[in-house]
Amino acid sequence: MKNALRLSSFGAMAVRILFAAVAAFPIVFMLVSSLKPDQQIFGDMSSVAAFLPIGNISLDNYTAVFDRVPAARFLINSIGVSAVTVVLGIFINSLCAFGLSRMEVRGKRVVFTAILATLIVPFQTLALPLVWWVNQLPYFELNGFSLEISKGWLDTYQVQIIPFIANAFSIYLYHQYFESIPKELDEAARIDGAGWFKIYRQVVMPLAGPATATVAILTFLPAWNSYLWPLMVVQSEELRPVMIGIQYFFQLNVSWGEVMAYASLITVPVVILFIAFQRSFINSIASSGVKG
Amino acid sequence: MTTTQLPSQRRPGATAPGATAPGAPTPSAAPRHRRPGYLREQLSGWGMIAPAAVLLLAFVFLPAILGFGLAFTNARLISPRPVEFVGTDNFARLFADPTFWRALLNVTYFAVVVVPVQSALALAMALLINKKFRGVNFFRTVYFLPVVTSMVVVSLLWLFMYRKDGLINELLSTFSFGLIQGADWLNDPATAMPAIIALSIWQAAGFHMIIWLAGLQSISGELYEAAQLDGASRWHQFRYVTWPGLKPTRSLVLVTITIQALGLFDQVSVMTQGGPLDSTTTIIYEAVRSGFKQQETSYASAISLVFFVLVLLISAVQRYLTREKD
Structure with a gap:
């Protein structure tokens, strides 16, 4: 405890604040600039006014953003794609980790090793063959009462979702977390006649809240932030996610106020979501999640 | 699989x-099967x-x-010609391409700076917020904010700040009382890569801070108490308790930062498109450029394959160097 007291001494606090200032200043600058007209952004830059919402403050940049870009549509697309990816990701990856961690399944070691091996394959190296591959996949569509089968997933919602549901890191996180839950709980439930799925749903998952929060954030972030993939596989404007919208601002005259407004618009929801989850997220990684 | x-x-x-009764004496190797x-x-x-x-x-x-x-064919994304096997033609072309070697050099430069600097800064941040104190959650959240901001948004934001009349140069000028006149960071081949390095560290350090934090939390508090009883200084506590205790975390951080650094793409794509004069082009950027913009799927696959082998080699070497010595 003496050590803790010394650590939180004045010097350590000064360093903490310095780091916090470095981490936060570009984000504060972005939010503040989004409220200012272009001329004032450049005028304020040489003083502390760059970080303060003072002067000619308005939401004009935001209204201009909605005129220039179908921002509402992009936001709805990104929210939908991210939400579906997160929900299915939590379900499928936790289910897989449950089978690998808590059941005596033959061959599970090989499967677990193979799953972990996918962690060393960077997505960028898969992207190009994946484009070719998803274009070969069949696509089922209910049209009235007849089921139509067409070829190719390019330019759809599912091409933005399905390849990213299963995730080795999520399976690993759940696996680590499940290992820390006593197996006696399963035994007791089995004696009471519970099936495996019931144990998963009613015994193990309710205890795995912090792991779920972590997986939710770690699935949500890349889904919301994805850029390279939609650039390659989505052509229709009505299916595009938010990150692609950035391109619209560099086609004609660039207004940096509008760029900052759009950047804030697509960043703030993530920050709010993160702050809502941050306690369980950081604590779960920090206490039991990632270990080498 | x-x-x-x-x-x-x-x-x-x-x-x-289920034919055998439960609990029946089965001394064989795998009684659970029955x-x-x-x-x-x-x-x-x-x-x-x-x-x-x-x-x-x-x-x-x-x-x-x-x-x-x-990688061993002549496939194109959209092509009327049938796909043919061409052996190692793509690799011969790749290894004869000076842009590829430049990309390799750039990525090496990036990794050699980012890996040590980012892991050290991330460890410093983790040490600063490891112990509970008033406001610890505030600092944890702020340190992590750049990580939740998309790399595309971050690149855009820094693109704006790096302008000749941008925020970075104005700040430099203000803090040095007008002595330092900043460069045109992204348009000068000498400063473009350092500029990208700085923003990349700024964005990603928070993520590795969390991994270090996990390692720090796994070190038993009793070890520190014992060290204090023996009169160990703060530095000695770090040197003989914290540092050895972080051993498994060290290799994890090292491998993840290295792989991340070698895969450099988003920042380059948004900010410099590989320029000026190829000074910021990377392996993945070249792969995407040839595969997507020029639709040469096979050539891009060859680049990806070389990249993958590189990642494997480096992870293997790092694993070997950080292996358990006993």
């Missing part, structure tokens, strides 16, 4: 599951593992194998 499914499918036909519910456990287990395993098979393993194969 498909072969591993065979034993569980073969099993039911081989023995009648206990009641064995078949059910296998079937439900595989049922639970299968969805994720099939998806990973379809969207990671298959494209990886596909990419491997395409």
Whole structure:
């Protein structure tokens, strides 16, 4: 405890604040600039006014953003794609980790090793063959009462979702977390006649809240932030996610106020979501999640 | 992965599951195979593992194998010609291309700076917020803010700040009382890569701070108490308790930062498009440029394959160097 007291001494606090200032200043600058007209952004830059919402403050940049870009549509697309990816990701990856961690399944070691091996394959190296591959996949569509089968997933919602549901890191996180839950709980439930799925749903998952929060954030972030993939596989404007919208601002005259407004618009929801989850997220990684 | 499914499918036909009474003396190597519910456990287990395993098979393993194969062909994204096997032509072309060697050099430069600096800063941040104190959650959140901001948004924001009349130069000028006149960071071949390095560290350090934090929290508090009883200084506590305790975390941080650094793409794509004069181009940027913009799927696959082998080699070397010595 003496050590803790010394650590939180004045010097350590000064360093903490310095780091916090470095981490936060570009984000504060972005939010503040989004409220200012272009001329004032450049005028304020040489003083502390760059970080303060003072002067000619308005939401004009935001209204201009909605005129220039179908921002509402992009936001709805990104929210939908991210939400579906997160929900299915939590379900499928936790289910897989449950089978690998808590059941005596033959061959599970090989499967677990193979799953972990996918962690060393960077997505960028898969992207190009994946484009070719998803274009070969069949696509089922209910049209009235007849089921139509067409070829190719390019330019759809599912091409933005399905390849990213299963995730080795999520399976690993759940696996680590499940290992820390006593197996006696399963035994007791089995004696009471519970099936495996019931144990998963009613015994193990309710205890795995912090792991779920972590997986939710770690699935949500890349889904919301994805850029390279939609650039390659989505052509229709009505299916595009938010990150692609950035391109619209560099086609004609660039207004940096509008760029900052759009950047804030697509960043703030993530920050709010993160702050809502941050306690369980950081604590779960920090206490039991990632270990080498 | 498909072969591993065979034993569980073969099993039911081989023995009648649950035929032996539970608790019957079975001194053989695998008595659990005969206990009641064995078949059910296998079937439900595989049922639970299968969805994720099939998806990973379809969207990671298959494209990886596909990419491997395409690298030895002349496939194009959209082409009327049939795909032909061309041997190692793509690799010969790649190794004769000066842009590829420049990209390799740039990525090495990036990694050599980013790996040590980012891991050290991340460790410093983790040490600063490891112990509980008033406001610890505030600092944890702020340090992590750049990580939740998309790399595309971050690149855009810094693109604006790096302008000749941008925020960075104005800040430099203000803090040096007008002595330093900043560069035109992204348009000068000498400063473009350092500028990208700075923003990359700024964005990603918070993520590795969390991994370090996990390692710090796993070190028992009793060790520190014992060290204090022995009168160890703060530096000695770090040197002889913290640092050895972080051993498994160290290799994890090292490998993840290195792989991340070698895969440099988003920042370059948004900020410099590889320029000026190829000073910021990277392996992945070249792969995407040839595969997507020029539609040369096969050549891009060859670049991806070289990249993958590089990542494997470096992870293997790092694993060897940081292996358990006992």
